Amino acid sequence: MTKIRIGLLFGGRSGEHEVSISSARAIAGALASDDNASKYEVHPFYIQKDGRWLSGTLPQQVLSTGKLLEIEQQVGQDDSSTSREFPNFNAVDVWFPVLHGPNGEDGTVQGLLKLMQIPFVGSGVLGSAMGMDKIAMKIAFAHAGLPQVKYVAVNRSEIWSNPCVFPKLCDKIEESLGYPCFVKPANLGSSVGISKVRSRAELEAALDSAASYDRRIIVEAGVIARELECAVLGNDNPQASTVGEISFNSDFYDYETKYTQGQADLSIPAKVSSAIISKIQEMAVQAFLAIDGAGLGRVDFFYVESTGEVLINEINTFPGFTATSMYPQLWAASGISFSELVDRLIQLALERHGEKS
Ligand SMILES: Nc1ncnc2c1ncn2[C@@H]1O[C@H](COP(=O)(O)OP(=O)(O)OP(=O)(O)O)[C@@H](O)[C@H]1O
Ligand SMILES: C[C@@H](N)C(=O)O
């Protein structure tokens, strides 16, 4: 049987580069094990932090070690090494973009892959872009009738360009949201660039910091709530997994809490009523369809136990994908193993590619 050549794209020009390497290692492992090994052949492509694409042995080395290349191995501007290549379209049957954050999970790479006319795993241009930008996604969620926290959308120019505008912006945020509130770059993930603020001074610093990551910034009212997540799998008729809960002792679910072993606990299924589980599953599918998601997505929720309210926080169109990540664990608890999940995602990519768009 001729094997399907999978172009495993990882790394990327985003603050979630290291997270992508971890996800790609796990997916590469799953493609090389069980039934997948006889079906698929992995061709890794590594996008360096500076945006250069590498193929050949260096990406394999990053996958094997889980570490970034040593400086002297990195392919630079004036390096004539033949390992610096733009992807060879002919060497790949299906792309598997294991990229988190901007320049990978946001429609940019998806546009390139679509132009190549080669099937790829996950959401297309629109779904990826909508799922990355927290302002755009919230507009789509509101249109779909999904409840969410109050927020203010901000443009970097209101922070950096005119000193008269900035105090007025802070006044507006204080009046409409109060404290604590969360300041976030609209296009990022893994909590990179997010601050929880409790005072005017913290708000000013947080806006300045978020503006260094993105032109578009969102400020949200802070809620005291349990954090529940639900995985979605499919194309036009997506299915929702069981629901999981994350608990931690830190102030919020920040980068360190997410990626330091032992700092956060995952509880699957979440210890909430079956009515809340069903409600979240329904909302997760609605959110996925609202942004035109495809393949996979993890939808994050706030459950305000005192009032029974469930608020949608966000969707991630390429969620963390290591063996211990919430997305594959939710499916494992719902009866789909890690390697089966990876196989299903490739089949969904082929199915979607076969449709006219
Ligand atoms: N409005 C809010 N109220 C209370 N906590 C919040 C709020 N917004 C964010 N948080 C906290 O910050 C965390 C990260 O927020 P969010 O999920 O929006 O960021 P992200 O960078 O897209 O994360 P990821 O993509 O890794 O899930 C949440 O899991 C939660 O702990
Ligand atoms: C990878 C990270 N943005 C997540 O959602 O899991």
Ligand SMILES: [Mg+2]
């Ligand atoms: Mg996110």
Ligand SMILES: [Mg+2]
């Ligand atoms: Mg989140």
